[in-house]
Amino acid sequence: MYKIFLGMAAGVGKTYRMLAEAQAQAEAGIDTVVGLLETHGRADTEALAEGLEVVPRRRVSYRGVSLEEMDLPGILARKPELCLIDELAHTNAPGLEHPKRYEDIADVLAAGIDVFSTVNVQHLESLNDQVAELTGVRVRETVPDSVLGTADEVVLIDLTPEALVERLRAGKIYPGENVQAALDNFFRIENLAALREVSLRQVAESVEAKRLTFETTSPLGTREEKVSAEVPQAVGERVLALVRPQPSAQRLVRRAWRSAQRLGTDLDLLWVKRPREEFAGEVERQVTALRRLASVLGAKLLIEEHDDLVAAAARVARERGTTYLMVGESEPRRGLRRLREPLPQRLMRATPPGVDVRIVAHRSTNGRGDA
Amino acid sequence: MIEHVLVGVALAVGLGGGFGLARRRHEGRVRDAEPVHRILLPFTGTEISRRAVDAALRLARAEDAELMPAYLAQVPMRLPLECSIPNEAGRAMAMLETIEQRAASQGVPVDARIERGRSYRHALERLLDTEAVDRIVVPADSLNGGEGLGGDDLVWLLEKAPAEVLILRPAPGRVQPRLAAISA
Numbered sequence: 001m002y003k004i005f006l007g008m009a010a011g012v013g014k015t016y017r018m019l020a021e022a023q024a025q026a027e028a029g030i031d032t033v034v035g036l037l038e039t040h041g042r043a044d045t046e047a048l049a050e051g052l053e054v055v056p057r058r059r060v061s062y063r064g065v066s067l068e069e070m071d072l073p074g075i076l077a078r079k080p081e082l083c084l085i086d087e088l089a090h091t092n093a094p095g096l097e098h099p100k101r102y103e104d105i106a107d108v109l110a111a112g113i114d115v116f117s118t119v120n121v122q123h124l125e126s127l128n129d130q131v132a133e134l135t136g137v138r139v140r141e142t143v144p145d146s147v148l149g150t151a152d153e154v155v156l157i158d159l160t161p162e163a164l165v166e167r168l169r170a171g172k173i174y175p176g177e178n179v180q181a182a183l184d185n186f187f188r189i190e191n192l193a194a195l196r197e198v199s200l201r202q203v204a205e206s207v208e209a210k211r212l213t214f215e216t217t218s219p220l221g222t223r224e225e226k227v228s229a230e231v232p233q234a235v236g237e238r239v240l241a242l243v244r245p246q247p248s249a250q251r252l253v254r255r256a257w258r259s260a261q262r263l264g265t266d267l268d269l270l271w272v273k274r275p276r277e278e279f280a281g282e283v284e285r286q287v288t289a290l291r292r293l294a295s296v297l298g299a300k301l302l303i304e305e306h307d308d309l310v311a312a313a314a315r316v317a318r319e320r321g322t323t324y325l326m327v328g329e330s331e332p333r334r335g336l337r338r339l340r341e342p343l344p345q346r347l348m349r350a351t352p353p354g355v356d357v358r359i360v361a362h363r364s365t366n367g368r369g370d371a
Numbered sequence: 372m373i374e375h376v377l378v379g380v381a382l383a384v385g386l387g388g389g390f391g392l393a394r395r396r397h398e399g400r401v402r403d404a405e406p407v408h409r410i411l412l413p414f415t416g417t418e419i420s421r422r423a424v425d426a427a428l429r430l431a432r433a434e435d436a437e438l439m440p441a442y443l444a445q446v447p448m449r450l451p452l453e454c455s456i457p458n459e460a461g462r463a464m465a466m467l468e469t470i471e472q473r474a475a476s477q478g479v480p481v482d483a484r485i486e487r488g489r490s491y492r493h494a495l496e497r498l499l500d501t502e503a504v505d506r507i508v509v510p511a512d513s514l515n516g517g518e519g520l521g522g523d524d525l526v527w528l529l530e531k532a533p534a535e536v537l538i539l540r541p542a543p544g545r546v547q548p549r550l551a552a553i554s555a
Contacts, residue, residue: 129454138449247437247482251471254464261461288501289484296444296485298455 001114002105004088004151006121006203008195009186011173012159014118015039015086019048022084022116026052031081035108035115036070036101038086042172052084060093067093072104075113082114089123089141102147119143121199131198137186148202156203161192201264237263240322242313243271245286248328250293255360256326257297267299268320272312275305310343314350325357408436409482411504411534412470415443415491415520417462423510423539424470430506430537431479439504440470441484443494443520452487460485492524499532506535 003021005014015038026032034054039045055078058071069092075083085108090101098104105115122131125142132138148154159167167173168187241256243249253269260267269290273279279287287303294301306312317325330343344357351357412419412427424440431438442463446452467483474481484502488494507528509520520528528536 129450132450132454247480250467250483254468257460258464261457285502289482293485295453296456296487297460298457 001153002109002151003114003116003153003155004148005116005118005155005157006148006199007118007157008121008159008199009164009192010040010120011164011167012157014120014157016045016048017155017157018084018086018116018118019045019052022052022082023048025082033075033078033080033083035075035083035085036087037084040173041175044172053080055083060096062093062095069093069096070101070104072097072107075108076111079111080113082116083108085115085117088117088119088147089139089143091141100143102143106150119147121195121202124148124202127198127202131195154203156199158196158200161189161196164192165189197264205266237265237323238268238321239263239265239324239326240268240270240313240317240320241326242309242328243269243290244328245271245283245290247286249286249290252326252328252360253290253293253297253299257299259324259326259358260299263324267297268316268322269294269299269301270313270316271301271303272309273303273305275307310346310350313347314352317351317355322351322355325351325355327357327359329359329361408434409439409502409504409506410434410436411498411502411507412438412440413443413495413498413507413509413520414440414466417466419466419470420510420539423508424473426537426539427508428474428477428479430508431474432477434505436505437480437482438470438474439482439484439502440467441486441495441498442466443491443498444485444487445490445494446487448489452489456487491520492527495520495524495528496531499534504534506537507532508537508539510539 005018007014019037022032022034032052034049034052036057037049037054039049055071055074057068058074060067060069070085085101085105088102088105092099092101092104097107102117105117108115120139121127122137122139123141123143124145124147127145128139128142164173165183165187168179168182171179173179174182239256239260241252243252253267256269257267271287271290277283291301293299302316304312304316313325316322325347327343327347344359347357348355410427410431412423414423427438427440430436442459444456444459444463446454446456463485467485471481471483484498486494486498488497509525509528525536525538
């Protein structure tokens, strides 16, 4: 069992909650040790750790400086049932078994030891840029997002920004002399509100990813399949826009992005390229433009080569857990194509139940104004 | 005999019609393959002079060209140049939507862009590296000490831009109405 306590910032109570759960485990007779704990001198946290066995840190010398690091061999030799390892994003001193602490944790888990650990959301690689843009502060110690995916449970330690600032003012997070600087920089209410939103979304996505993995990996006809079929659909939304490399796609992307923003979710763009479709000249230019726009928006541009647009879109929608599919208005159908079922209807039939299909009208260029 | 004549006439009409149709299609393709004229309208911030947009649209209409409004965004050094900029993008979207709406009412096709750079000039440089344009319309009010492109940038643009540059000066003594971003 690997449990990660995720927070939006220092001081929300990740370590405290981890210790509280560890104490409960210890009381239940589980052999629990502290592999590494960072109390940052907080009295409440230190008090809660009392009674738990601690594996002493080891001293490591690096460029003449003596550093304290977690004793991985010591933990493996002690072989408890549960080990607490704080701050998984930490970078180890050079020369140890692994460069990063989350890699040490992988070793501990591989030895059959359960682990409780903690991390702040800004340490997640994919969110690092976003958090830096929101807060103006960039953290150097990052971990791959997949680390969260390996956890059996991710527990979000949520606190309102106002309550966190209150804790900071009361000196519960940093010593008194550092409080004002923290309030003026990272711990601004607007920063914390943005970080809180990012954290909540991250956990929602992690739950969603697990649900999708569960649904796609469960064998057919099993109890799991029956259970998964009965599980209500995810609360989280996901938007997929079907684009073509042409200028009108820009408007579709803008509309889709706005919808994704309102829903508080991510946007995927999909171009289904016909196998023999030429990829040069104007097409290439428009694909480059789409790719750059996707990068600006933080959206993902997917290019699938397939003969059947509907089949490819349905497969991607299933894989990505799409709940909204957005398509541009079709060209007027002429000749035999009039007999064919319109694209939105075909998409409705092919995509999983619960996927809404929305048509974004072209903006008229004939003087009619907005479409 | 009459049947042979009728079949011959039918064949001639069919072949002639087919040839004519194919020729028209070919001409259409040739016309489609001609390079599209593009007018670039770079801008920064959350407003753009209505005069600049209207001038660019008038030009585009007269020359049967496509308008490329481009929002230039500055990415601070602490962030990677290619990082996502959702806040800036939100501002850009509203502006582009407004311009596109105006262009649509005048029948001008639009192909919008958002370009990032370490400075506005850098963003413009990156855009010009990847996009071929025939004219660049620069609103002068963005050059008058505002937050957008400055006088140095104009000199740079005149020297380096691979296109004609048109600088629009606001009418003297007249406050120009601006196109503010509106929610589309």
